[in-house]
Amino acid sequence: MPLTALRTFEERIERQLRLLELKKTIIERNIGRHIRLFERRRDDIGKKIEDQIRQFERKRGIRLDDEVRFIRSWIERPLSIGAVTPSSKMLARAMARYVDPHSDGPVVELGPGTGPVTAALVEAGVDPSRLVLVEFNPAFCRILRTRYPGATLVQGDAYSMRRLLETLLLQPAAAVVSGLPLVTKPMRQRLRLIRDAFDLMLPGAPFVQFTYSVASPLPRRLSGFSVEASERIWMNIPPARVWVYRKI
Numbered sequence: 443m444p445l446t447a448l449r450t451f452e453e454r455i456e457r458q459l460r461l462l463e464l465k466k467t468i469i470e471r472n473i474g475r476h477i478r479l480f481e482r483r484r485d486d487i488g489k490k491i492e493d494q495i496r497q498f499e500r501k502r503g504i505r506l507d508d509e510v511r512f513i514r515s516w517i518e519r520p521l522s523i524g525a526v527t528p529s530s531k532m533l534a535r536a537m538a539r540y541v542d543p544h545s546d547g548p549v550v551e552l553g554p555g556t557g558p559v560t561a562a563l564v565e566a567g568v569d570p571s572r573l574v575l576v577e578f579n580p581a582f583c584r585i586l587r588t589r590y591p592g593a594t595l596v597q598g599d600a601y602s603m604r605r606l607l608e609t610l611l612l613q614p615a616a617a618v619v620s621g622l623p624l625v626t627k628p629m630r631q632r633l634r635l636i637r638d639a640f641d642l643m644l645p646g647a648p649f650v651q652f653t654y655s656v657a658s659p660l661p662r663r664l665s666g667f668s669v670e671a672s673e674r675i676w677m678n679i680p681p682a683r684v685w686v687y688r689k690i
């Protein structure tokens with residue numbers, strides 16, 4: 443290629459690159475503006491919900507502290523919390539029903555939040571000293587520590603349960619009950635979680651998971667697993683279903 447043609451070619455490429463750079467800056471600025479707008483609206487919405495709850499409390503003469511704490515945490519990290527309010531008593535009891543209170547070994551709860559499912563497990567006869575609660579939200583951990591002083595509380599990432607619990611559990615777990623918002627995670631990570639859970643559990647022990655979504659959060663046809671589902675539980679915001687997986 444002659445020298446002048448090469449220069450022209452180089453100049454054309456440089457022009458294109460400058461144009462691309464400019465477009466990239468504009469796109470980044472736009473994204474930034476949208477994020478700031480969303481954050482402002484998210485805070486406003488959160489404040490409005492909180493004000494309405496406080497008004498409701500004043501009218502009825504009740505306190506809804508767990509709901510307010512939950513909403514605050516949801517506003518800060520919507521995807522990790524995965525719910526705007528704690529589970530209802532109906533849903534919590536439906537989860538607890540799958541755990542045999544007379545079985546042997548620890549009962550692990552992943553993502554207990556403010557503890558509605560924990561309360562249902564204790565109400566169903568599970569001794570609090572058998573409970574191992576894995577929660578990463580420090581505000582929820584403080585609540586759980588005061589409400590369930592007899593339980594073992596692990597403040598950490600439930601998706602690292604193998605590392606967190608391997609040496610802590612002295613016996614295989616009798617059940618794993620999960621309130622984690624599984625569907626916000628890629629399928630590979632969900633499958634790793636349940637495989638890790640089964641490695642820490644007795645054969646045939648239940649992995650109990652609730653979800654708001656219509657479909658099972660784990661594949662229904664998975665070799666070596668049995669799957670069952672509860673009826674939809676309408677008395678919950680939003681309505682939910684309990685899925686139980688066992689290693690066969």
Ligand SMILES: C[S@@+](CC[C@H](N)C(=O)[O-])C[C@H]1O[C@@H](n2cnc3c(N)ncnc32)[C@H](O)[C@@H]1O
Nearest residue numbers: 524525528529553554555577578579599600621
């Ligand atoms: C949908 S809420 C359910 C809370 C409670 N089980 C209930 O039924 O009301 C999900 C809970 O899982 C916790 N969580 C989410 N991801 C987690 C993780 N990777 N490790 C530990 N806890 C997690 C959240 O902080 C929250 O408490």
